Amino acid sequence: MKKTLANIYILIIMLFLYLPIIALIVLSFNESKSMAVFTRFSLKWYEELFQSELMMRALINTFSIAIISALIATVVGTLAVLGMNSMRTKSQNALMAFNNIPLLNADIVTGIALMLFMLILKIPRGYGTILFSHATFCIPYVILSVKPRVNKRTDKLYEAALDLGATGKYAFRKVVLPELWPGIMSGFMLSFTMSVDDFIITYFTRGAGINTIATLIYSQVKVGIRPSLFALSTIIFIVALVVLVIINIRQSKADKDNKMAFNL
Amino acid sequence: MIYKKRYASPFIIWIIVGTVIPLASIAYYGFMDRTGSFTFTNILAMFQPNHLQALGLSLLFAITSTVICLVLAFPMAMILRESKFGKQGFMIFVIILPMWMNFLLRTMAWQVLLERQGVINSIITAIGLPRQELMNTPGAIVLGMVYDFLPFMILPIYNTVSKIDKNIIEAAYDLGASKIRTFKDIIVPMTVPGIVSGVTMVFIPSLTTFVISNMLGGGKINLIGNIIEQEFTVNSNWYLGSGLSLVMMIFIIISMLLLQKFDKTGGENLI
Numbered sequence: 001m002k003k004t005l006a007n008i009y010i011l012i013i014m015l016f017l018y019l020p021i022i023a024l025i026v027l028s029f030n031e032s033k034s035m036a037v038f039t040r041f042s043l044k045w046y047e048e049l050f051q052s053e054l055m056m057r058a059l060i061n062t063f064s065i066a067i068i069s070a071l072i073a074t075v076v077g078t079l080a081v082l083g084m085n086s087m088r089t090k091s092q093n094a095l096m097a098f099n100n101i102p103l104l105n106a107d108i109v110t111g112i113a114l115m116l117f118m119l120i121l122k123i124p125r126g127y128g129t130i131l132f133s134h135a136t137f138c139i140p141y142v143i144l145s146v147k148p149r150v151n152k153r154t155d156k157l158y159e160a161a162l163d164l165g166a167t168g169k170y171a172f173r174k175v176v177l178p179e180l181w182p183g184i185m186s187g188f189m190l191s192f193t194m195s196v197d198d199f200i201i202t203y204f205t206r207g208a209g210i211n212t213i214a215t216l217i218y219s220q221v222k223v224g225i226r227p228s229l230f231a232l233s234t235i236i237f238i239v240a241l242v243v244l245v246i247i248n249i250r251q252s253k254a255d256k257d258n259k260m261a262f263n264l
Numbered sequence: 265m266i267y268k269k270r271y272a273s274p275f276i277i278w279i280i281v282g283t284v285i286p287l288a289s290i291a292y293y294g295f296m297d298r299t300g301s302f303t304f305t306n307i308l309a310m311f312q313p314n315h316l317q318a319l320g321l322s323l324l325f326a327i328t329s330t331v332i333c334l335v336l337a338f339p340m341a342m343i344l345r346e347s348k349f350g351k352q353g354f355m356i357f358v359i360i361l362p363m364w365m366n367f368l369l370r371t372m373a374w375q376v377l378l379e380r381q382g383v384i385n386s387i388i389t390a391i392g393l394p395r396q397e398l399m400n401t402p403g404a405i406v407l408g409m410v411y412d413f414l415p416f417m418i419l420p421i422y423n424t425v426s427k428i429d430k431n432i433i434e435a436a437y438d439l440g441a442s443k444i445r446t447f448k449d450i451i452v453p454m455t456v457p458g459i460v461s462g463v464t465m466v467f468i469p470s471l472t473t474f475v476i477s478n479m480l481g482g483g484k485i486n487l488i489g490n491i492i493e494q495e496f497t498v499n500s501n502w503y504l505g506s507g508l509s510l511v512m513m514i515f516i517i518i519s520m521l522l523l524q525k526f527d528k529t530g531g532e533n534l535i
Contacts, residue, residue: 006343013340014358016411020373021365023383027376035376076274083272095272097524098279101287104464104523105516106472108489109509112496113286116506120289136282139275158266190360197363199475204496217368221479225372233365240364248357 021237028230046235049228055216059232061127062196062212069134070191076135077142078184085150096143103140110137111204118205125207133205134195141194142187149183150176196236290513293506306507315491315508322488325402326470329409330417333466334459336410337417341425341458342451355422359415371408371479378404378480400482408476409466416465424458425451457527464519472512488512 027035031042049055084092102110114133118125154176161171199214206215213236217229297303309315344355362370377383378398385395398404428451436446474489481487488508495505 006347009339009343010347013336013414017359017362017414020370020377020411021362023373023376024365024369035379037381076278079271080275082267083269083275086267086269087272095276095279097520098283099275100520100523101283104468104520106468106489106512108472108474108492109290109512109516110286112492112505112509113290114282115496116289116293116502117286119502120292132282136278139278139282143275155266193360193363197367199366199368214366214368217366217372218475221368221372225369230369233369237361237365241361244357244361248354 024230025234025237028227028234030227033224033227045227045231048226049231052228054211055213055228055232058211058213058216061210062214065127065131065134065212066192066195069131069138069195070188072131072135073138073142073191074184074188077139077187078146078180080139081143081146081150084147085155099140099143102137103144107198107200108204111201114201115204125205126210129205129207130202130210130212133201134198137198137201138191138195141190142184145187145190146180146183149180154179287513290506290509293502294510295507296503298503306504307510309504309507310511314486315488318486318488318491321485322471325406325409325487326467329406329413329470330463330467332406332410333414333417334463336414337421337462338455338459340418341422341455344422345425345428356419359418362415367412368475368479371412371476374404374408374411374480375399378407399480400484402481402485404480405477405485405487408480409470409473412476413466413469416469417462420461420465421455421458424455428454460523460526464523468516468519471515 026038028045029041029043030038031044032039080095084095087095111133114129114136115125118129123129157175157179158171161175162168166174197214199218202212202215203218206212211219213229213232217225220226220229294306295302295304297305310319375382379385380395380397380399382398384398389395432454433446433450436450441449472489472492474487474493477485477487477490492505492508492512495501495508
């Protein structure tokens, strides 16, 4: 009885989270442009999507910005965690407080701050400024994912490897890095996701003439969003679903293998 | 002293260029008038009736949506702690996945669901109740906030709840505590860091949103986020916009201090 209630609760929350997504997927196959009635199944919005240079360019911008900024954030963030590990606790705490600012700050304030900074320095806004801004709000995610993994245990492992005759670089690559890897990967994935989903910061730091999927959607809100954007999002969503399922299956398999190894 | 401290230098430079200087730029404009001289006018402008009203409304909506998120997320975290779904990162997966459908579209999808001819009204009329005007209401905006930010409440609470040692809870039962007492005196206090993280992660974006109110409020309901956004994009009054943003930073600083007080992990529960 208790179990059934619990499962019903999970179901309700899931329905709440996924209902709008289901609605959008259904509408992307709707022949009419109306959002209220489903007239007939049609793939015409998918056709329009692939013929629209505007949307294809927004797609490329969104994903190239997400990949590059997540990579930058991952490298800068991981190095920062290693460097901070050698600092006094006081300096670490101070840096972590600054690290949390972009995370806790309102997106609108972060966006406006970055925009004003660019205006004062007369930096022309465009692809580069979006990239810089995205890396800025992604670095905290990487640091928070990697930091718990660098601890006394990894320090000891590293020292043990050195005692056994490994060089510093070799010990890091073979002993420490595999320990950090899950944190680094989840930091990267989080950064990538946040970058793709961001609208507000992009909105303030982009120049005229450059669009991501989010800014393109926002520009159409008042006039009515073209269903081809639903089609685009449906494709992205399905691809993400497949990729994440594969990662999940592989990870749980790896976890099982690890446990087996320990039992031996 | 295994790693060189200078590995952190790109990060420190990034903090200075990406966070400190930009925030200083807001302060620079916020305390300046059009002629370039120092003034408090932009800050005090928050006390103008229309701004004060928008701030009050924003606070009301943000508090409401935060409370609803907390009430929805806590049982979810407790259930997931005990269920098989909680394991193997499945939860993170399910909660992160919707973010791949752009948040503007997800918010807009509620228009489809809430419309006069929409799905929810069809259900309401099917059970014999009169059609409701759901769109462009405060309720729609709060719903949008709860929808968009609920994951940011579930994740940190789940993170702390899942770390509570089962033995501690059993010890409480063995010592004769009732279910309610165990919940009140053991589980809730141990979950406080997660709750504070979650509250911050929902309250601040709800308080400052301009997108949700634009999309689900039909532009009729002005929140403080809308006012700030319009100062930059419509009225081109950066000075006033910056001044109001500075006032909003007070709320952000308060939440950072709260987080520092309750969450000793340095924010690890946030994600």
